[in-house]
Amino acid sequence: MFFHIFKYRLKSLSRNKAGIFWAFMLPILLATLFNFTLVNILSPDKHIDVKVAVVDNEEFHNNQGFKSFIYSLGGSNEAEGNSIFNISITPLQKAEEMLENDEIDGYVKVAEDIKLIVNDSGLNQSIIKAVLEDYIQIQSTVETIAVQNPSAIDEGLIESLANNVDYLKDRSLNEANSDSVVLMFYSLIAMSCMYGAYWGLAVINNSQADLSAVGARLNLSPIHKFKVFIADTFAAWLVQFIFALLQLLYYTFALGVDFGYQVVFIIFTMLIGSIMGITFGTFIGAIVKKSEDIKIAILASLISVGYVLTVSAEVKYAVMTRLPVLGYINPINLINDALFSLYYFEGYSRFFINISIMLLFTVIFSGGTYLIVRRVRYVNI
Amino acid sequence: MVIKVEGLVKKYGDLVAVNDLNLQVNQGEVFGLLGPNGSGKTTTINCILSLLSYSKGEIQVFGKPMAPDAYDIKRNIGVIMQNIAVFDELTVLENIDYFCGLYINDKRKRRNLVEEAIEFVGLRDYKKFVPKELSGGLLRRLNIACGIAHKPKLIILDEPTVAVDPQSRNNILEGILKLNRDGATIIYTSHYMEEVEQICSRICILDKGSIIASGSKEELKSMIDMGEKVSMEVFDFKEQLLRDMKKIPNIQSIDYKGGRITVKFSKASNNLIYLLDYLKEKNIKFGKFYSELPTLNDVFLELTGKELRD
Numbered sequence: 099m100f101f102h103i104f105k106y107r108l109k110s111l112s113r114n115k116a117g118i119f120w121a122f123m124l125p126i127l128l129a130t131l132f133n134f135t136l137v138n139i140l141s142p143d144k145h146i147d148v149k150v151a152v153v154d155n156e157e158f159h160n161n162q163g164f165k166s167f168i169y170s171l172g173g174s175n176e177a178e179g180n181s182i183f184n185i186s187i188t189p190l191q192k193a194e195e196m197l198e199n200d201e202i203d204g205y206v207k208v209a210e211d212i213k214l215i216v217n218d219s220g221l222n223q224s225i226i227k228a229v230l231e232d233y234i235q236i237q238s239t240v241e242t243i244a245v246q247n248p249s250a251i252d253e254g255l256i257e258s259l260a261n262n263v264d265y266l267k268d269r270s271l272n273e274a275n276s277d278s279v280v281l282m283f284y285s286l287i288a289m290s291c292m293y294g295a296y297w298g299l300a301v302i303n304n305s306q307a308d309l310s311a312v313g314a315r316l317n318l319s320p321i322h323k324f325k326v327f328i329a330d331t332f333a334a335w336l337v338q339f340i341f342a343l344l345q346l347l348y349y350t351f352a353l354g355v356d357f358g359y360q361v362v363f364i365i366f367t368m369l370i371g372s373i374m375g376i377t378f379g380t381f382i383g384a385i386v387k388k389s390e391d392i393k394i395a396i397l398a399s400l401i402s403v404g405y406v407l408t409v410s411a412e413v414k415y416a417v418m419t420r421l422p423v424l425g426y427i428n429p430i431n432l433i434n435d436a437l438f439s440l441y442y443f444e445g446y447s448r449f450f451i452n453i454s455i456m457l458l459f460t461v462i463f464s465g466g467t468y469l470i471v472r473r474v475r476y477v478n479i
Numbered sequence: 480m481v482i483k484v485e486g487l488v489k490k491y492g493d494l495v496a497v498n499d500l501n502l503q504v505n506q507g508e509v510f511g512l513l514g515p516n517g518s519g520k521t522t523t524i525n526c527i528l529s530l531l532s533y534s535k536g537e538i539q540v541f542g543k544p545m546a547p548d549a550y551d552i553k554r555n556i557g558v559i560m561q562n563i564a565v566f567d568e569l570t571v572l573e574n575i576d577y578f579c580g581l582y583i584n585d586k587r588k589r590r591n592l593v594e595e596a597i598e599f600v601g602l603r604d605y606k607k608f609v610p611k612e613l614s615g616g617l618l619r620r621l622n623i624a625c626g627i628a629h630k631p632k633l634i635i636l637d638e639p640t641v642a643v644d645p646q647s648r649n650n651i652l653e654g655i656l657k658l659n660r661d662g663a664t665i666i667y668t669s670h671y672m673e674e675v676e677q678i679c680s681r682i683c684i685l686d687k688g689s690i691i692a693s694g695s696k697e698e699l700k701s702m703i704d705m706g707e708k709v710s711m712e713v714f715d716f717k718e719q720l721l722r723d724m725k726k727i728p729n730i731q732s733i734d735y736k737g738g739r740i741t742v743k744f745s746k747a748s749n750n751l752i753y754l755l756d757y758l759k760e761k762n763i764k765f766g767k768f769y770s771e772l773p774t775l776n777d778v779f780l781e782l783t784g785k786e787l788r789d
């Protein structure tokens with residue numbers, strides 16, 4: 099029975115032309131368009147070069163952990179190539195001056211806690227911030243462990259944790275695809291995952307007696323409507339996921355975009371992103387008591403806004419630095435950032451934070467949907 | 480007893496759509512629910528099916544209380560809703576198979592049932608068509624097939640013939656009678672009295688959410704005073720005569736419009752003779768002349784003071 103419902107839903111969704119347009123054709127079209135116009139404009143040999151100063155004070159010298167962390171960032175690690183960081187250790191006054199004259203992207207001051215001072219927002223500033231946050235997180239882990247289990251320190255704990263730091267990979271970007279282009283494709287993948295909402299909308303419409311005639315018919319059948327709903331959702335998930343995979347293939351082979359070597363993680367992100375998009379659609383479909391056209395318009399505008407907030411590095415980082423909450427509640431940014439972190443960082447902590455928030459959203463959307471549609475009789479149809 | 484409804488009250492906000500309604504449907508009947516637009520037919524059906532919540536009332540189907548999760552009851556019901564309920568992206572065959580599959584697990588059995596249903600509604604040449612490619616009447620037939628393929632014991636049809644041409648309509652009505660002969664109990668709602676009269680063995684007349692009369696069509700007609708209705712074409716008729724004509728015995732009402740007189744008589748013998756005598760005496764010339772038995776429309780008119788259809 100479950101398979102019967104699943105199979106036919108798969109058929110009907112994969113023949114749904116409007117859905118195919120939103121979740122598949124639109125991103126492909128945009129990608130093709132962008133690819134031809136942007137790739138040529140963007141300078142091909144743009145290097146990331148983060149210049150940062152550390153204030154030379156007593157606190158810095160006393161903080162051995164941080165000191166060695168900074169030195170390790172500073173490019174002493176010859177074996178792994180040049181660091182993207184260019185670090186100078188200067189007195190406070192000099193650091194302020196350098197920042198004023200735009201000689202550095204920001205400076206770090208160690209006092210009671212570690213402070214980052216920038217006067218601009220952009221990719222470089224965000225990279226410093228992300229790295230520092232990583233450090234602080236690890237450091238507090240160490241402290242907790244040291245209190246609870248002091249002997250662990252002797253057992254090489256610090257090194258093993260330090261190895262987990264998401265050191266930035268050095269990327270020489272003089273290949274055909276510059277960072278901005280990759281970022282843009284991440285946004286497109288993220289957008290298309292969220293357009294899975296269209297399938298979600300179709301699923302909720304067809305399962306509710308007050309939303310469609312088919313929904314009424316299903317409610318009259320001897321099958322629990324949640325069984326239908328879940329089978330439908332899985333079908334939608336599969337359809338969306340297949341379209342996402344096709345997109346990835348298209349970007350990689352037809353447009354020649356190099357996403358790096360983390361394909362499995364990218365695919366995993368698309369899988370989670372797709373279910374988040376679908377449940378987003380069911381949630382909007384359930385909570386908005388308007389016609390289907392209005393629901394589609396709402397979905398499309400929310401998704402477009404979310405997309406615009408991530409599509410260029412500048413906007414993305416302005417959001418990340420000035421209004422980080424918006425970054426965390428923008429599902430497109432979560433997907434985009436998960437992919438982005440795979441591309442830039444060696445570790446996976448940032449990636450899994452994004453994935454966790456995505457899963458949290460999925461739970462919230464589906465829980466919300468459940469609460470709205472769980473009633474068994476309708477007040478009106 | 481297949482359905483028993485007692486004291487059903489359904490409100491939409493302040494509007495009372497069904498008002499203290501009682502009805503019973505017996506095994507093997509073709510039961511008609513007749514009422515004008517907005518009289519509460521669909522609302523009643525949806526309450527019976529536990530789709531709608533209602534403020535009061537007891538509803539039993541197959542002798543058991545009906546509920547949204549009464550799946551063993553639902554398994555034996557087939558519903559054809561007023562609105563077409565099919566998947567736009569699935570073909571005729573797939574649609575029927577999908578809905579049938581919600582009731583019947585066994586694949587081979589289902590294949591036979593689906594074939595039978597397609598045969599039954601005459602869509603054999605359209606199996607591979609998607610709904611968009613079907614005409615209105617064919618689409619209605621598909622809608623019916625999706626509701627009855629699993630051979631339910633109780634079939635509920637809510638105005639299945641709206642916007643269907645007369646020939647398709649006759650096919651549908653005959654089909655319904657066939658289903659009934661094969662053992663299904665039928666509930667049929669409509670605002671077309673001709674249809675209800677044609678197929679229903681028992682009829683409830685609904686107005687403003689209440690049942691105002693019920694019985695077989697003969698019983699309903701005998702409830703009212705009117706015995707027959709005479710309609711005739713007249714020439715050079717002076718309207719002043721109308722008042723005088725009311726003297727003819729047993730006349731209930733008389734109307735003159737567009738060269739035509741319509742006279743309603745109450746039940747009595749020799750009505751026509753009195754009328755013809757009068758016409759002869761006054762030397763009124765008349766052309767086409769015919770007499771009809773009362774229709775359900777007349778029943779409705781007499782009971783509510785308004786036409787069933789305007």
Ligand SMILES: Nc1ncnc2c1ncn2[C@@H]1O[C@H](COP(=O)(O)OP(=O)(O)OP(=O)(O)O)[C@@H](O)[C@H]1O
Pocket residue numbers: 478479491494496514515516517518519520521522523561638670
């Ligand atoms: N969802 C709704 N919200 C508010 N009022 C409604 C709703 N559905 C029906 N009504 C009202 O309830 C009354 C009964 O409607 P219902 O649809 O049951 O009539 P019906 O007999 O089926 O009419 P029709 O022949 O047009 O199908 C009408 O006055 C209608 O306006």
Ligand SMILES: [Mg+2]
Pocket residue numbers: 520521522561637638
């Ligand atoms: Mg109706």
